[in-house]
Amino acid sequence: MTHTEAAQVDVKALQAGVGAFVEHLGLTWVEASADRVVATWTIGPHLLQPYGIVHGGVHCSVVETLASLGAGIWFGDRGTVVGASNQTDFYRAVPRGEVTSTATPIHRGRSQQVWLVENRDDQGRLLARGQVRLQNLASP
Secondary structure (H helix, E strand, O other): OOOOOOOEOOHHHHHHOOOHHHHHHOOEEEEEEOOOEEEEEEEOHHHEOOOOOEOHHHHHHHHHHHHHHHHHHHHHHHEEEEEEEEEEEEOOOOOOEEEEEEEEEEEEOOOEEEEEEEEEEOOOOEEEEEEEEEEEEEOO
16 A cells, blocks of 8 residues: 555454553544544543643644644655644634544645644534644654
């Protein structure tokens, strides 16, 4: 399979090896491919800032996690990807609930990728929207 084909990742296997930080965020993978990444998460007390709403850094972290995963799937065995810029805007403050985050590519080039991620509540309202620019680092 080439990088231009939509590589699909086994989300059950992905869930088993997410790492401590992603576990702390509570992400559950729904879909992961080179063209789209979807995860759900539940807002809990550990994700709130002192005023009782989701910390902006949580939104930024979820945005970068999904963008990095999708970009890495697309780049495949040609190397690795690293985040170079994360611009996340916050639209709706929420203290609790279920969130669905969806990442899609805007640009995929030889040296860079740009992914758009939207975090929406269980009513489909936009909570946060981020754009991540990633650097493609080719293997030697």
